[in-house]
Amino acid sequence: MPDRDAADGSRWSQVTYTLDQGWRIQLRSGEPTAAEIELVTAAAVTSFGAHAKLSDFPAAAELEARPLRLVHLAHEDGSAVYLQAAEAGADSTGRPDNVYNHVVFDRRPEEPTPPLRPIELWRSPDLLAPFAHLEVAAARLRAEGMPQRGGIVTLDSVVSFVCDPSTWRAGVLSVLMDAAAAALRGGPPVVLLADSQDTGALWLGAVQRLMAPSTARTLSWSLYERASGLAGAWARGVHIAVVPRVDAAESAAFAGAVVIDEAEMPAVGQPGGEPHSTAAGSEVTASDWSAAAQMVLVDDEIARRVLVVLDEVVLRVGDRSLDPEWPLAMAVVVLGEETRDALDAASRVLLDASPDGIRRDADLYERTVAVVSAQIGSTTWGVWRELESRDPRSSLLVRELMGSAYLERCLSDEEWLLRDEGVPLPELALLDADRERLAALADAAIADIVRRADQREPANSAVHALRLLDVVSRAGLLGSGIARTGPEADDLLRGAAALLVEERGVPVAARAGAMSLPVRERLVVELEAVAAGRDPVPGAAAPEEVLRWLAGDGHLLPSIAERLSVPVEALPPVRLSLAMLVLREGVPVAGATATVAYSLLSDYAVWEQIPAVDRRPLERAAALPGAVLPAESAQLEEEFGGQLPEALVASALASAPMGDHLRALARRVQVSRPGSSCARFGLVRLAMAPSGELVADQTALELRDTVLAMRAAADPAPVAAEIGPRYLVALLSTLGQLPFEREWRASVEKALRTEAASGERRRADAAATTLALLAREDSLERAQAEVGLIRRFRDASEGAEERLRQKLTAGEHAPRYALGLARLAFLTSEDFPDPSLVDPRARALAELRVPDPAGGTVRLLDRPLRELVAAGDLDPEAIAAVLVDQLGAIVTLRGAAGGEKLLTAIERSAKSWQRDLRGTRARGSFRDGLASFLTDRKDR
Structure with a gap:
């Protein structure tokens, strides 16, 4: 197809193609592109196939009457091509039946000027049709750019043709118009049987004259197409093929097409009623366009005025993308009384086809408005x-x-x-x-x-x-x-x-x-x-039915949503009621929960004193992942000193990704909610932070319970994403067990697989090793994998060990830190890498020594008990909790690896501790508790 972006920017190019010692390009102008040359060689006619053979030595009159084939193809890319083919006699070698092709490319046919209708180039003097090799050799292009119009299809000739009083042509024209419009919109192609090429050209001219020039340039047609070539014509996109009458009997070739004979008198249909019907049995839907044409093309003078005004209105609106039917209808309306018989049909066309371009012409616009108003x-x-x-x-x-x-x-x-x-x-x-x-x-x-x-x-x-x-x-x-x-x-x-x-x-x-x-x-x-x-009750500034009506689609109004940001602001009564309604419906909206809570506390300060408010939906909404952000909770904790329901704060602490706001909230709740589950949540999250900090005043048992509680409160995904060496070391050294066994396992493994595929080597190693640990079902293999994990990230464990030793040396809560350090040392021991060596490991744990306050050394597991004795703090329940928890964790972790021998070693140490304590104070409950624990473990 033509190249719309030719190197020289020209709109037109021309090429001739003929047989001269082989088929070749003869002449060219307008710098035809490679794509255009390729189209010429593919589409050129090399065997003409005229219905009548020329004589051996044709005279001028015979040559003038010989058939020509003119094809116009509108391509999907907006370009167009004209191809004229003519018989050219013998070539220079004496070979007969040469064909001379003259091809014209229009690269930008959508341009409104010149207002060319393609059929006007029929018999153009600039389209060459030389005959015999001497004329072919002497042929020269007569003009560059657009070829000159021919003299056959003109305004006058079309008017005379369609208004000829001797022949009624309105019926055939109506069918041809509507069939052409249907073909332009994807309907079947059209075969027009004609007695001569010139009358065929005039039929095409009549149809094209009744539409805008640019619309006519979108209509593809072939003038003088033999029945045998119709399949190829349809494949090239031809809408109308004018076929010589001699092929009328080739009905099989017409299958699928609308067939119209120029000599017939078809049954003319009515718009919205019966269709047109041709002698060949084809049916075509009748339109108001053809109905209007029938009314105005009955008199030469009226017809001429209509066609002149048609061209004028096209120019006034700009000749681009106009429906075929509109120009004629607009011309009829402009002429008014002169064409009143066609006004009804024209008015209906205007309702369907008036273009946007009419807006810039006040007169045409007002006329269209009047038509629409009347209809x-x-x-x-x-x-x-x-x-x-x-x-x-x-x-x-x-x-x-x-x-x-x-x-x-x-x-x-x-x-x-x-x-x-x-x-x-x-x-x-x-x-x-x-x-x-x-x-x-x-x-x-x-x-x-x-x-x-x-x-x-x-x-x-x-x-x-x-x-x-x-x-x-x-x-x-x-x-x-x-x-x-x-x-x-x-x-x-x-x-x-x-x-x-x-x-x-x-x-x-x-x-x-x-x-x-x-x-x-x-x-x-x-x-x-x-x-x-x-002064309405909170959440009830209007009846609930009215609030639901105001909410509309159930989402927050933009005027509310735009206020859900940090710092949190209080909402006025109606907006507060709407926000509370959304929360009652369970719609998760980031910031809504905190804003509602802030609004309520701003008025009442004490949560339990807020009147007539069902706080359960608010607390349920707060439990949704992401419902309360750490920054919001931190502000609420700062301003209202722990009045916010614990569930609202716990959700943020349990689920939010680690960051400055979460870290600030975790520390804030230690002051605003000491000893609460929120405080413990905060401590665990701090332990999971990249810094791996361990927080004072927590026992192993408390931290383990907190992690279990977080399982129920947290969306596991954000927390699981923080799994890494520091987190694992902190928890293993503090809790003695992995905090994800069931609820979090799927999310943890998903996060770890993502980490393992990351480009950061250390994170990928941590994730891969942790995945290997999780995959171990056998306790012995799991223990071995756990030790390997800790050793792989020794730097993290050393940080935890150093902090524990500092706490222990300072004498702060010695039992707790001594036990934590003991477990860490036991797990990271380089001397006993094989988990099956239970006895040596138990002995190593029992004999591990640390400095004592007097400057000497003491066994690590003895020191906390001796310090308790020295302090006079021998509360049986406290001692039992520390000792039983520590021993129980070791038994659980190592139980499958020679459990009986390990129990024996532990029992030996326990009896030694009992002897050390004997006689100081009545301690029956402690001894009974410890004996019961050991007996229970041994019985298992």
């Missing part, structure tokens, strides 16, 4: 029905005009505004001129409602007002939005708000139906003003 109904319902019946592919301009007419009637039609089904609106933009006019009408309608407001029927007046404001808002008649309304609209909204905050507003909301977002937002403003003077 649509006079009632609101009638206009809406007409608008709804429009094909969405029909004229956008006309649909907009109908939309404006509908809105004009709708604004003043109270019965329509109050209909039970609601007020429909077309999804169309308004023309600027109509927008100003309709905005003025809307203001007048609003003022009229205010004047006529019935104090005896306030509910009815409120529904009327809301429906009208909703229509005005949805139609975009308020410029920058409903906040721009004048005092009349303010009065309407204020009156509606006064009803809506009370129970009598429930039926008003139900009857008003769905409202546009701008109306609901503006109503909230007015409702806040009313609610401010009523």
Whole structure:
């Protein structure tokens, strides 16, 4: 196909192609591109196949009458090509049946000038058709650019042809017009049987004259196409093929096409009724376009005026993308009384096909508006029905005009505004001129409602007002939005708000139906003003049915959502009620939970003193992952000192990814909620932080319980993503067990697989090793993998060990830190890498020595007990909790690796500790508890 971006930027190029010692390009102009040359060699005619053979030595008259084939092809890329082929006699070698091809490329046929209709090039003197090798050799292109028009198809010749009083051609023309329009829109191709090429050209000329030139340039046709070549023509995209009458009997070749004989008298159909019917049995849907043509092409003078005006209106709107039917219809309307018989058909065409370009011509626009107004109904319902019946592919301009007419009637039609089904609106933009006019009408309608407001029927007046404001808002008649309304609209909204905050507003909301977002937002403003003077119960600034109506789709209004940010702000009563409604519905909205809690505490300070509020939905909403962010919780903790329900804070601590805000919250709750589950959650998260910090004043048992509680409170994914060497070391050294066995396992493994595939080597190693640990089902293998994991990340364990030793040396809560350090040393011991060596490991644990306060050394597991003795702190339950938890963790972790021997070693140490304590104070409960523990473990 032609190259639309030729190197020299020219629109036209030409090429001739013929047989001269082989098929070759002979002449060229306009710098044809490689793609164009390729098209010539592929599409050129090399065997003409005329229906009558020329004589051996044809005279000039015979040559003048010889058939020519002219093809016009409109390509999908917007370019076009003209190909004329003619018999050329013998070539220079004496070989007969040469064909001379002259090809013209139009690279930009969409350009409106020149206003060429392709068939006008028929028999152009610039299209070469030399005969015999001497003429072929002497042939020269006569002009560059567009070829000169021929003299066969002109305005005068077309008028004379279709209005010839001796031959009625309106029937064939009607069928041909409608078949051509259908083919342009993807319908079947058309075969026109003609007695001569010139009459075939005039038929094509008549069809093209009745449409805009640019539209005619989208119609592909072949003049003098033999029946045997039709399949190829259809494949090339031909819409109409003019076939010589001698091929009329080749009916099999016409299959699938509309067949029209220029000599027949078809049965002419009616628009919306019976179709056209041809002698060959083809049926074609009749249109108003062809009906209008029948009315105006009966007199030479009228026909000429119509076709002249047709070209004028095309120029006035700009000849681009016009429907085939529109120019004739517009010309008929412009001529008015001269063509009144065709006005009805033309008016119907304008309803479907008026182009947007008509907006820039005031006269044509006003004429179109008048036609549309006359065609649509006079009632609101009638206009809406007409608008709804429009094909969405029909004229956008006309649909907009109908939309404006509908809105004009709708604004003043109270019965329509109050209909039970609601007020429909077309999804169309308004023309600027109509927008100003309709905005003025809307203001007048609003003022009229205010004047006529019935104090005896306030509910009815409120529904009327809301429906009208909703229509005005949805139609975009308020410029920058409903906040721009004048005092009349303010009065309407204020009156509606006064009803809506009370129970009598429930039926008003139900009857008003769905409202546009701008109306609901503006109503909230007015409702806040009313609610401010009523001091409503939190969450009940209006009846729940009204709140649901205001919420619309169940999501927060933008005016509320934009306030859900840090720092948190209190919401006024109506917006607070709407936010609480969303939370009751279980819709997760980031920031909503914290904002509602902040709003409630801002008024009442103490959570339990908030009146008539069911706090359970709020707490359920807070438990949703991401519902409360650490930054929000930190602000609430700072301002309200632990008044926020613990569940709200726990969710953030358990689920939020680690960051500065979470770290600040974790430390804050140690002050605002000491000893609470939130405080313990915070400590565990700090232990899981990249710094691996371990926090004071926590026993192993407390931390383990906290992790178990976090399993129930947390979405595992964010926490699992923090799994790494420091986290594992911190927890293993503190808890003695991995904190993910069931609930978190799937999420942990997913996060670890992602980490293992990461490009950061250390993170990938940590993840891969942890995955290997999780995969171990056998206790012995698991223990071995656990030791390997700790050793792999020794630097992290050394950090934990150093902090524990500092705490121990400082004498702070020695039992707890001694036990933690003992476990860490046991797990990271380089001397006993094989978990099966139970006895040596047990001995190593028992003999591990650390400095004592007197400057000597003492066994690690003895020191906490001796310090307890020295301090006189021999509470049996405290000692049992520390010792039993420590021994139980070791037994659980190593139980499968020679459990009996390990129990023996532990029992030996336990009896030694009992002897050390004997006689100091009555300690029966401790001894009994420890003996019971050892007996229970041994019995297992």
